[in-house]
Amino acid sequence: MRLKGRKVVGGCAEGEALVSRDAVSFYGGVDPETGVVTEKGHDVEGRSVSGKVFVFPTGKGSTVGSYVIYRMKKLGTAPAAIVNVETEAILATGCVIAGIPLVDKIDGEALEGLESGMILRVDADSGVVESVEL
Amino acid sequence: MLAGEDSPAAAKLLELLVALGEVFGAERLVTVESAHISGVSYKNLGEAGLEWLEEQADLGARARIRATLNPAGMDMDLWREMGVPEEFAEGQRRVIEAFEMMDVEPTCTCTPYLIGHIPKFGSQVAWAESSAVCFSNSVLGARTNRESGPTTIASAVTGLAALYGYRLDENRRPGVIVDVEEVLMTTMDYSALGYITGRRLGTTVPYFRRLGRPSLEALKALGAACATSGGIALWHGEGVTPEAGVMEEHLAGLEKIVVGRGDIEEAAAWLTRPLNDPVTVLGCPHSTLGELREIAGLVKGGDLEGSLWVFTSRGVYAEAVEAGYVGVIEEAGGRVYRDTCMVVAPVREMGWREVATNSFKAAHYMANMGLETRIGTIRELLSEVPG
Numbered sequence: 172m173r174l175k176g177r178k179v180v181g182g183c184a185e186g187e188a189l190v191s192r193d194a195v196s197f198y199g200g201v202d203p204e205t206g207v208v209t210e211k212g213h214d215v216e217g218r219s220v221s222g223k224v225f226v227f228p229t230g231k232g233s234t235v236g237s238y239v240i241y242r243m244k245k246l247g248t249a250p251a252a253i254v255n256v257e258t259e260a261i262l263a264t265g266c267v268i269a270g271i272p273l274v275d276k277i278d279g280e281a282l283e284g285l286e287s288g289m290i291l292r293v294d295a296d297s298g299v300v301e302s303v304e305l
Numbered sequence: 306m307l308a309g310e311d312s313p314a315a316a317k318l319l320e321l322l323v324a325l326g327e328v329f330g331a332e333r334l335v336t337v338e339s340a341h342i343s344g345v346s347y348k349n350l351g352e353a354g355l356e357w358l359e360e361q362a363d364l365g366a367r368a369r370i371r372a373t374l375n376p377a378g379m380d381m382d383l384w385r386e387m388g389v390p391e392e393f394a395e396g397q398r399r400v401i402e403a404f405e406m407m408d409v410e411p412t413c414t415c416t417p418y419l420i421g422h423i424p425k426f427g428s429q430v431a432w433a434e435s436s437a438v439c440f441s442n443s444v445l446g447a448r449t450n451r452e453s454g455p456t457t458i459a460s461a462v463t464g465l466a467a468l469y470g471y472r473l474d475e476n477r478r479p480g481v482i483v484d485v486e487e488v489l490m491t492t493m494d495y496s497a498l499g500y501i502t503g504r505r506l507g508t509t510v511p512y513f514r515r516l517g518r519p520s521l522e523a524l525k526a527l528g529a530a531c532a533t534s535g536g537i538a539l540w541h542g543e544g545v546t547p548e549a550g551v552m553e554e555h556l557a558g559l560e561k562i563v564v565g566r567g568d569i570e571e572a573a574a575w576l577t578r579p580l581n582d583p584v585t586v587l588g589c590p591h592s593t594l595g596e597l598r599e600i601a602g603l604v605k606g607g608d609l610e611g612s613l614w615v616f617t618s619r620g621v622y623a624e625a626v627e628a629g630y631v632g633v634i635e636e637a638g639g640r641v642y643r644d645t646c647m648v649v650a651p652v653r654e655m656g657w658r659e660v661a662t663n664s665f666k667a668a669h670y671m672a673n674m675g676l677e678t679r680i681g682t683i684r685e686l687l688s689e690v691p692g
Contacts, residue, residue, distance in 0.1 A: 179324055203353065234453035235349050242353025263328050264455050267321040268357060275328075 173301040174281050176254070179263050181296045182272035184252035185303065188289045189223040190282075191215045196232030197239040197265065206248030215287075224291040224300075225250035226282065230262040240265030252293040254300055256282060274298055312365030318459035325456060326467030335429050335468045339371040340461035341417050341441075342409060343433035344454025346378035346649035347396040354454070355400055361458060362406040372461035373412040373422050374404055375434045376591070376616075376649050380642040381413070387642060388655040409461065412618065413644035416525065416591040418445065420620030426547055429472055431460030435538070436590045436666065439528030442539040446547040448472045451538045471539055477548065478555045479512035479541055486565035488517060492596075493663045493682045495523035496530045497569040500665035503535025505562060512552060512559070516542040522593055529590050530665040573680040576668040580679050583659040585686050586647040588616030589667035594624050596683070600639070601630035603687040609638035613687070616646040647671060661686050 193214045195201070200210035206221035221243075230236065240262070243249035249271055253262065258275040266273040272295035285291070290303040322334060344350055350358070378397050379389040389397075401411050412420060415434050424430045424447035432438050433452040441447045450470040452460070460466045470476055483502055489495055502511050511531070519527065519542070531537035541549040587600060592615055600615060615634060617625065622643045625631045631641050647660065648670045659677045662668050663686065668678040 177327075179328060233349075235344065235351075235354065237453065237455055238344070238350060238354035238357055241357050242351075245353075245356065258328060260325055260328065260453065260456070263324050264321060264453060267324050268317070268455055 172284060173299065174277050176274040176298045176300060177276040178295050178298045179258055179275055180266040180271065180273040182252070182270065183292070183294050183296070184224065184272050185290065185292045186222050186224045186251040188285055188287055188291045189215060189218055189220055189225050189250075190285050190287045191227040193227065194229050194231040195227050196230065196236055197243075197261075198233040198236035200232065201239065201243075203239050203242045203246060203248060206243060220250045221248045223250050224252045224254060224293055226254040226285055228256045230255070230259045232261065234261055234264075236261045237265035237268060240271065241269045244269035244271060252295065254293065274300055312367070314361045314364035314366035315462050317364075318361070318366065318462050319465070321455060321459045322463065322465055322467050326469065329467065329469040331467035331469040333468050334465040335472065336464055337370065337429045337431045337460050337466045339422065339424055339430045340368065340457045341373050341375065341422065341430075341432040341434060341437055342404070342454060342457040342461065343375040345375045345400060345404070345413065346645075347393055347400055348378045348649060348651050350400060352396070355396060355403070358400060358403040362403045366407050366458065366462045368408040368461040369464045370461060371422065372409045372457075373414070373417040374409055375413070376415055376645050377401060377413045378650050379645050381644050383642060387650065389651060390654055393651055393654070407458070407462070412620075414591050414618035414620070415646070416618055419591065419593060420618050429466065431457050431466045433457045435532035436525070436529035438538050439532045439540065440525060442471055443528055443541065443546050444524050451536065477539060478510065479552055479559065480509035481506055481511055482556060482559050482561040483511045483513045484561055484563045485513060485515045486563050487569065489519070489523070491682045492520070492522045492526045493680065494569060495519055496526040496663065496665045497572045498564055499527040499530030500534045500669070501564055501568050501572050502540075503531045503533060503537050506535055506537065508536040508538070511537065511540045512549070512556060513540060513542045513545070516545050519545060520595070522596055525590050525593070526664065533666040533669050572665070576665065576672055577679040578677045580659045580661060580677055583612075583661040583679065584657055585613045585661045586616070586667060587613070587663060587683060589646055589648060589662065589664035591646065592617040592621065594621055594628070597621070597625040597630040597634070597641075598628070599683055600687065601633040603684060604637040604639055605633050607637040611638055611640060613639035614647070615639060615641045617641065617643060619643045652676070
């Protein structure tokens with residue numbers, strides 16, 4: 172599978188996919204020490220985002236979330252890459268300052284084909300997300 | 306500059322502006338004349354934000370345009386008296402030092418426009434702090450989006466911002482007409498109007514009719530509340546704000562809503578609980594000299610025993626000391642603090658449980674922090690404290 176999106180923050184990464192259908196707030200919604208999603212009722216609550224290609228529709232919440240993404244990168248708990256349907260300023264800011272590849276404008280229906288556990292390669296410079304056959 | 310010829314920090318910060326410009330479909334960058342930077346309180350930044358700020362300072366980030374700073378989590382001199390924990394104070398001091406190294410003025414106020422940071426009509430600026438954004442866009446007619454801490458630092462260091470949103474004429478047009486049915490009198494009335502409007506409109510630009518003759522304090526309160534309950538960054542007021550006249554030709558066919566006394570009373574009721582022993586907190590946004598004069602007049606000779614806290618900027622504080630207002634408030638047992646406010650100070654650690662205020666913005670945030678709140682005019686609130 173090969174999906175084409177838009178580069179927001181460049182770079183390449185490969186990792187296991189963590190796919191959520193809910194918006195994500197890194198401030199208050201993810202524990203930066205452990206990388207685990209802590210937001211109550213979130214569809215990936217209790218799962219770790221560390222080292223994953225984290226796929227979710229968009230961001231939400233406080234602008235402080237940008238600093239949380241940066242903190243996670245420093246602690247080694249950050250996702251390897253982020254893939255959104257439609258990104259927003261908090262995530263874009265966080266990914267730039269942390270140096271995490273970020274791709275968005277992946278077709279919503281194509282996104283349905285992605286599942287947690289797949290191995291994904293993200294080439295953000297060319298906006299490509301593809302599955303890696305093991 | 307993208308190649309890093311200025312400083313390593315500047316190259317990275319420019320990359321941030323370009324990335325955001327791409328996200329929002331900006332065609333190019335524009336020069337901005339000034340920046341107002343948010344994300345200053347250690348309560349919100351934590352170690353993560355502090356580390357990033359220190360890294361920027363170390364990598365050579367320096368403001369090349371005028372840049373002022375939003376409130377910190379404590380009065381930088383009187384934090385002990387406020388009951389702020391030592392560890393918090395240490396983190397907060399490091400935040401301010403990092404900003405000072407970046408040549409940012411440590412003004413620590415949400416009202417830079419009250420201390421001489423007043424952008425010209427039509428100028429492009431990069432301001433964060435939602436209430437200051439509203440004041441700048443609406444009352445001054447300067448142009449900014451609702452920026453964040455990192456983006457305002459990026460603009461301060463590069464002198465640039467991405468050209469999108471409220472920087473463009475077509476996005477400054479009103480989307481809804483708000484007819485004010487009631488004669489608005491107090492600052493609290495205007496704060497209520499803003500709070501109601503933000504809740505109903507979200508991020509749509511309102512065009513207010515029959516706003517009366519709002520004072521400086523009312524203009525400050527209206528925008529602050531609009532930006533709290535909604536994401537409003539710009540409002541127009543017929544006969545009040547500088548772009549309202551130009552917008553008249555864009556009113557045809559707009560949806561209209563009406564706000565009356567009943568709506569104002571209902572809004573106050575949302576944020577009002579019966580309280581036993583509240584701290585009265587005033588100065589959200591930071592108090593003007595006129596507000597300090599009013600407060601001093603009402604509490605003179607009273608015995609407040611520390612149950613009144615007033616927040617303002619250092620610039621206005623100095624004027625109020627000169628005029629004798631601070632002395633009168635302190636003699637009556639009230640406290641006046643600079644650099645901070647009830648929204649960004651670690652108030653739970655300071656032991657607060659109940660607060661009374663004239664600001665819908667302050668009440669909204671304090672209710673979200675789990676405190677019990679009540680809303681009233683300055684006169685109502687100060688007639689209730691013992692004295």
